[in-house]
Amino acid sequence: MRAVALYGTIGSLVLSALTVAPATGLDHPREGVRRAAEDTGTMIAAERAAAAGIAFGPCAEAEMLPDSVRCGTVGVPLDYAAPLGRQIRLTVSMAGATGGSAERQGALVYNPGGPGASSLTFPMVGELAEWKRIARAYDMVGYVPRGVGDSAPLSCQDPADFARAPSDSPTHPSEAYKRKRIARAKAYARGCARGAGPALRHYSSINNARDLEVLRAALGERKLTFMGASYGTYIGGLYATLFPSHVRRMVFDSVVDPDPDTVWYRSNLDQSRAFESRWRDFRTWVAKHDETYRLGTTAAAVGRRYEKVRAELAVKPAGGKVGPGELQSAFLGAAYYDDYWSMRATALSEYVHGDPQPLIDQATPRPAGIKDSENANAVYTAVECNDAPWPTDWRVWDRDNTALARTAPFETWDNAWMNLPCAYWPAPRRQPVDIGTARGALPPTLILAAERDAATPYKGALELQRRLPGAALVTERGSGSHGIGGGENPCVNAYLESYLLTGRTPVRRAQCAPHPEPNPVSLERGAARDASLPLV
Template sequence: MVRRIAVLGVTGALITGSVAAAAPTTATATAASAGRSTGAYGGRAEAYGVTVAAARAAKAGIDWAACPADWGFESPIVCGYVTVPVDYAKPNGKKIKIAVDRIDNTGTAAERQGALIYNPGGPGGSGMRFPRRVTTKSAIWADTAKAYDFVGFDPRGVGHSAPISCVDPQEFVKAPKADPVPDTEADKTAQRKLAKEYAQGCVERTGRAMLSQMTTANTARDIDVIRAALGEKKLNYLGVSYGTYLGAVYATLFPTHVRRMIVDSVVNPARDQIWYQNNLDQDVAFQGRWDDWEAWVAKYDSVYHLGDTPAKVQAKWETLRAAVKANPIGGVVGPAELLGFFQSAPYYDSSWATVAGVWSKYAAGDTQALVDAAAPDLTDTAGNISSENGNAVYTAVECTDAKWPTSWKKWDRDNTALHAKYPFLTWSNAWMNLPCATWGVPQQTPVEVRTGKGLPKVLIVQSTRDAATPYSGAVELHHRLKGSELITEKDAGSHGVTGLVNSCINDRVTAYLVSGTLDGKDVTCTPHATPVPPAAG
């Protein structure tokens, strides 16, 4: 899951064979079978709708062309669109176009194994940069690129795929925003008002028809239509963070359409976790990883001069928070913006040195360094690719996917108790998700993720100290997907493991994708290298 600066004034913490067009009688039979397998979430109408949409997409294919210049993807990456229904229960109703891009495999025709589709998380993240792993010559992915076309896409509502909105993007980037940690009941009342207004804005700016269809299950159905449009009989998939839940839902709805699947940094897919409890669990995990970072900063006090014990570093953090609350730096960096920048440290240890370095400069008197790093981008208002759009999709999917508590007493009780022990992210996360308490369209029942007949072995990769998706999520998905194998990176905590340099993991990921090879058992890897400050290297 990916967290963003919210309008509420807070930051929270988340594939070559051809496919022929199916005849109506075949589609009906397939849909009937799929409808029985989907359980309470979706039924025969949606199953029939995705079969019809996939058949149409297989017949139409994708009209690949050079990507528009303002999309930022260089040749030989090509772009196109795939048409999908807004509502799969009404496949002949309103439709939207899903933006996709692709780069051909770098190996020979004989080496090619199809297309590998990618989702980076969110909800609200774009996968369109995935083919750039080839153009930028990423060594980790070189062997996989020989075998696969790399395919990215903007999920429904994101970027170039019928983008949605919940608030004026100009308003979204205004700063400073309110301190996410409430001092008084009046502070809580103000945040509750903002959350309700944001939920109303989602309905007004997106419309009920689209908003009610912003679900993980529908995005999974979109992926199956993309698969068909690519001419692929089976899906090869890599999902990170929220992309793991999307992959798990796809595997549940379309088990016989999966060829190979890797899920990295796993969302707990249990129905009672989606999404309220998952967000509460994040608060605990973020605090743990924040503590890890503070210990690292203290270890390198000779470089950063922020305290030689974690307690001293924490005291300096609290002093900094209080200072920017009293007087926002540059008039734009208050506690919310500060948290938005510092939050990257518990997310990714690749950010440890960067965040500590900026803080160290500020402590030495360079206030501009912190303004440059933490202030919002006031030009980030280009509707279809703005952070506002990403935040809207995050909210729309999580709020529509599942039923959330509507009692403010429950939210207040749960978050007050958590904040007492895990203060780094708790209230920020609460306000980020509070629009779901007054959501304006019906909330669904989450998919019951499970192993469907015909599902091949799935490879799960997870670090034990991941903040955004705690380790228990990987264990739960491993239990639910029979035959899956789990690679654990022990004593590490970066979110997104497959993109890091760790041969124990990289070699196994490549072997699985290229050769279908697995260990036949779960594997524990030692952690990737801990960052070292440039000045200490």
């Protein structure tokens, strides 16, 4: 298990400077009343959870977790304004602290992001060298958020339809193609409403933060020690704002911009812009190793090769399964994690030079994961659509994404299509919580960020530090991998370990040199390495 497997992706968030049209369904005075009722409901739910605890036992066989990991469930209200009403059972996993009783510091709860990702496998990281000392001190705790997996699973369409391949993915879509995607977005939003019914509105970030408070109580922890990556940092920021006196230690790894004016439409446009820079980093690295990959000696030349392959796959999908959409999805992984660079470059090179099989192996959706992928996408969509106002006028989306795609074509329109159901969302939209605390309200917290991270651009880390007085920021300079704690950089890991074990942080900001770039993989070895690594 590689450290990178810890981190869920945030999907495709996006941002630009524009005025967002008010969403339908918002009623601010009534929303204030609802939030007050939810605050009371959270206290009731936490008290019940503290009394009940969690009965840990063997994990379900389907989870394929080792015997050292135990599983249980905790009940949370579907609607915190009705805490005695319908309950959702969240699955929780735990590996007990491996050190002696004198070393134990309680539970470390981890959320990998998404929205729509599970951390059920997180306790297994205690076996990795980077985590062993932390695992001696902490019970390592993962959980399945609401809507995910068996925790009141949300579905918006038939998984077979969701994964139908091959798919198209034009960089600069025609008007006819846009109309087709608008219709698809409307149908998807209707499917979410059919699948969830009145419960749809309750899949939200603020409820995820409230669920975390109930989980803290169920674990018997007086205060929460939490690490969130990617979207998990947004949940952590909400928790710190709602329950500051319940925070013991908190790590924010690869930070979602918490500014309520960016959540979520503007933050998605910012993300697309950042992906263009990271895509250039990948192409520059491939060009530097042209002796291995033979795809061009400049980033521009590598880009032309990639676009030529996209065009070919639109006419003749590789293996009848990999079209431009599957290609794009596979290579988006290279913009998230640089340890995908060698395998993706090898697949592209092999295809260009006559062997499509590595690309087919890497880019073909795996049938066994289709149901989980559809579920994750449904939760992602519901949470982001419910969380905040979105433009409801297609002309706003068209204007902003058309303009952005002129300079950032790699991911812009794919991001837009992923989020477009929010323009037609049938459930009420909420106003985002203004994340932040007063000075002294929180103990020291730790922020980790890679300077060139595309999924969560670096300015989000700066914004969160501004909003949480006393937070320290550790920056991996010149690097862009998403999710850096417990990964490849010993400098970053030293700060993480020191904080979790002692509570000490840098005075305000610290810097780490980047971890080494990947070594190129020869064409002969590429296929073997490819088969051993997971797909994004």
